Amino acid sequence: MPPNSSSKWSAFDPRTRWGKVYLALLLLRCYSAFFGYGYIHPDEWMQSGEAYFGFTLPGNDARIPWEWRPDQALRSFSSLRFQYIFVDFLLYLFKKFSVPLSGYNLFLIQRTCMLLWTLSLDAYILDLPPRTARYVFCLFNISTAATTFLVRPFSNSHEANIVATCLMSTLSFYRNRTWYRPSGPGWNYGILLPAILAVEGLFNRFTFAIFSLPIGIFIAYTHIRIAKEGYLKQAFTSFTIAMVIALAALYHTVESETKFYTRSANINGLEVAKFSGSNWVIPPVNALLYNVKTENVAQHGLHPRWLHGLVNLPMMVGIANCVVMVIYGWQFVRGLWTSSVVKSSTRDSPARSTDAGPSDLGRSKEEEEEEEQKEIEQAIEASLVESAVTTNSSASASAFAAPARARARATTISSPDTNTPNPSSATEIDIEYVDIEPVAVGLCLTIIVFSLAILSISPHQEPRFLLALAFPSTIIMAYALQSPFFKLRPYFVRTLILIHILQHILQLVVFSFLHQGGLLPTLFSIDRSMSLLPTYGDPLFTRYQHHLLYRTFSVPFHFLPHKGRHTFPRVQHYDSSTTPENLVRLASISCNHTAIYAPTWIVPRLENFASLQDTVTLVKSHTFAWHIDLDHLHQYWIGATYQRSNLSFAIQKLDVTCKVVSQHVSDFNHKMQAEKQQDPTLAHKEL
Template structure:
């Protein structure tokens, strides 16, 4: 890359607690780590069902993980090869965990996956240091570090999270590569490396989610435009070589991904005697194309929920990137358009030139190396004076004009295209968090905001407050008792003997009712045998049906259900007169937004901590009818005792 010698401070300076920058960054990093390792909030089932459930179904022996419908060969909507790339650090951490000894637990699998995503976030943080000027790097680290995207979504193994990382890497690479009009004269050996990285990230992003193509469309158009412009300027050979490298590498990676997916899904289809979702009646399986064809049908997405088409722009985008960030993006977009298409006067031109010169001077002062070395001194060491002059000029070209324009185009175009779909969830816009932060980071350094101190402070306070509230909501409250419940079940299963008669020693049933999808890969102690038994029942099962099924193996069965539905279970148990449901444990801080009204209604009869919780109910058998007659005959001389038994 063509990087100025003085533009990038040592990357580890961000971890230096002796500076205010280092201290603030470390605090934000600690907050992110705390959210990742101790935030049991369960945002959406796809958090685990599109990633960990499939990964450990393949890699973990004796796992009871389940392959979700998206991974079935007759659908083939997800990419195995990119999932392995996303989970690149999981297998080494599993080996380390085994070396430490002791059985593998559900909680350890949870931590391993979260740490893996934390490592991806650190790679992005360090990349920012290398590609952006120091002052802008600080702004991005502060604004992005406190955002809901960084503290909550990107530390979870969503497919959207990996898509967002890949888009951020592509944006940094493309903007830095083409920031100068003379980019082709700088660092010629970097051409293959640049092509390899961009090609790999672009292909992986597309195979992770087909929406990556929408997010990356402005980047692809910009790369093509710069190469065409270079050819027109009299350098067709250089333009052809550079573009050919990127395209060739992208095609090679694309072919490798198709080969991997075809092999995986073909074996899976043969094992399960299922049809294979191939590409246009060929033998090849292309998951992103299958996903696109599935999502363009309204009947398909209607099964997951239909939303108004304004939801992304009005609700989801402000929630994901922040209301303050939205305001800044709108203002910056207006100023960008005004400067491009509006009439300019001599006064405006002079003022604009003054701003540019002032920002250039500020940037040079910030980027001056601590050892006193200047770019001119570095350039003077070049063996060719004319090349040294070029290097010096290129070194001081700021990335702002390129990366801000690209970020604005990504936000506007992607938001418009994704809003055409009738199925809209906030996490679908996760990839826009980083580009919008780039816009905000540069905007807050501009004269428009620095001359409006009160506005800038208000926006910063709003940004922090909103994202802290959302952090608490999504990381620590939303469906937050389900994972501790699963860990508790796994601990209970680990205490069962593995060598005795399973009908006598492993006869244990755990039934989960009216919760999010259970990530069964976090029950490594269950094994693949029928017993012990762990099942989940959704709203299609009535409380009456659940109590009846639980009564079949009473005394060996536990029900886990949110408090708002427990009263219905007690009523059915009383009606059927076969079992008693006894609360033996409570998993608090469980916020179910889909049933908030029902949950709040229970606070009239139970404490708030119990109302917002999942209860563990032991299903205890009542004496059967013959036992009642036997006890009644023995106690017929004591009516009071008999009545007491009947009441029981």
């Protein structure tokens, strides 16, 4: 449909209704980013901040994951630097304004970086027609993808941002029909962005090649179409420039990865996982070779191959999106099939090829041109009337002044001379509007169906693997809600919108605020506690702390920057392989300097074993509320039956006090008090 005459930036104007909706959803996204302590998956931090600050922040006691070992080389540091492109600048601002680099500040820096990436995607959405862009803003910005996943430093989040940006750049490239005209530059600078991002996305995750393959094929097809229209030189120049840029970016990235892993191997005395006996290190190839082996992915969990299609896709993109994609996708494919059948039957019709004379052909062509001209005029006038209703009176006055110019432009567009353009002699035509709906919907459907089919082959399937499909599915839904089928069914549409909102709000609460939501506040508290330790004094009594974290997700140690400032504080993490008995024994070693942090449901077992050993006392000193582990949800609910929810769904801090030491101290104090009463001079000497 033609766009209305309102400015595309009006979607951000808080004075308009749509601008207020966007502002509210943006505030929700910011709140989720800065106050959502939910910890969705260990890869959220272990593949991003843990590695980045472990390599770049001096003195940070991060634990580098095994994927970054030189003999594995499954991750790309160049891609991680690009993902964290705003982090160095934010660190500079913190240093310039003398803000201490605490664990909480590192959290804010990373979330701010990812939030800025989402804002850049918002700007690209404005390339869509205004009404469609407003639909996309509302549908996508309320989704779990935008409010929960994209503001977190997942590699999947970075991949989804790149796929969405490449998709929007491709649609803009398709809509621009002036760059290859005689008065145009002869090549489209917009093609450079997908070329560069293609390399970045590939090194970020090898699955990017699956999501972006339909986009790459469409770009190549568009160049072929332009060449067939008579603009061979322009098409060849544009495609060549894009390929040269992509190859240059590929060479630079491979060279950077090779130097990075070779230097790391030399320092640690390890081998380097090189590509096919060469001297190059290509992480996405290593990651692909690792993931194609079932015994490797079995270590991370095996799933049925229908899980992506029946569970993960509805969870990640939304149930309503899936319903709309099935209905509108079927209508779209059926329409393409019907159109192709009609065209082929018309082309092969004997009456059209033999019975019709030249005059008949001429008259039919003129009739078609007149009909096309009328359709264009009606569409433009309808859009102008629509824009006049939605804008203020001053804008309406200027909007109704355009029909005469629009008719003149429509007449020029439908001119017979434009059917067979000649680059050397054809008159330049300024095409103001190109309907991108068929291309946008078809391309998004292809991305979703193709990617879902390929990714379902793997036996290891997680919902976040489909995060990149959230944006294409939203574009389909935005166009579908404007189609006659859905416009004629308002109750059905309202039901879908209600389901869409409720599902994503529920998932926002669970994943952004509750799931493992107490672990990060626990780490921030430990970091503050260590920051209060003196930098001098007796290492045993004044500079020592022992923190034991039990039965939580993997601990991102880069959130403890103050640990690197002291030699003696210890922070250790224990999983289910350590029994409660052993944990209590470990805690009893460093008396009165140890704290245990554990979910509420396991605390009674720890207290029970502590009482049986009769060596330590566990005292609850702090509660980090709203912490849920979905694997032990039943235990949490049992605890909620006899105590408040904020205590049941929480991490408890247990201070460890040794009974033996306490008893000796008490006996010593009683003895000294008795001696003072018997000999008053002893007290005088002590003074």
